[in-house]
Amino acid sequence: MKLSKLAEKSGVSTTTLKHWIRVGIMPSGRLRNPTTAVYEQRHVDRARLILVLRDVYGASTQAIRSLTALIDAPGSTTLNVMNACQELALGVPEDIADDPAYADFRERTYELMRRRDWRGYPGAAERGLTFALAQAAEVGLDYDVAELMEYADAVEPLAGRNIAALGPEGSPDEVARRLLLAINARARQLVAVSSLAHAAASIRSAIERGDAPADLAKPPAAP
Template identity: 85%
Template structure:
């Protein structure tokens, strides 16, 4: 696939000016010169544009953040697992300093104990730092989850994780793998938060009904369609 800049822009859904800017700031590779005045672009440029759009539009990422990931992707010999870990770090937005900050020691140990009990590999990585950070934040608002409670979450999530990994697959360029993973992390997070919120709302309604503060038929979902 060799196309001109205008075709790349049309395929990617961004303007030629934007693509030129991305090339200028180093997050999009330059095209291959066909002659002194014309450059042509390939599928890798389309994949890169699609990745940048997800980082910019879904995550609101800065040019510097985008460049950090694209530079890793462009490193010769980079492993897919390294790209996936970098995507998790980007999506979770957790500072690397948490990995050895003494203030988080208690929550790190809970994370490690969960990983040991389930034989989860991935250390050192962004996901483990993300859980450590999340546990610390939850503790600050009175939700102090212990390892047994984390195991209950893990019992439900581990089978789903296996199916998700199989569905995403490693196929495609590193840019395409990164794009799919970033979209999947965002979608999973929204889904889990929404299900959790629905469960908490239901618990609140049930408590109100049991206490006589609300009628027994309140807030039921619509009847199933025939």
């Protein structure tokens, strides 16, 4: 397909596509003659991936280049790509893995992984949990391993179903795009459910104290 058709199929302007090619995050087309290049489905998939990175995650050109270079590297696996997507989505600095200030939170993460036989070390996900535990502790939510196990009991069955639903089908770019969208969707869903539960607990406490009417903020009746 010509560049104009690529722009039509991807929803990205030809000017932007040319810029992406120039900065090295979009592969060049195959030259048909000295003045015309042709593009394939892999270019559409790459454009769709870059749109998610740019518009959903606000990723810099450098961050996008790092991920696309990994995808394009010979021998790159789906697990490599998944870890890189988690790295980008979680935004956790790598030096957390060795920072002594996080030692206790790292050990809680490792103990959770040991108890559940969760593999993934070393990787972005375990650094992400270490960082999240440290942040929670700063505001008085100091989760121990037993509490983490309760979260894991709820999340682990969902993880298996999510992986099965995503599947390995498609180009590496398309797999990465789906992974990134899924990570973002899961995070929003978990935060929303948690927020709803915390709001309900606050309202219930207010009702029990007599500070709010008994019918406050009830959901609509079932149709």
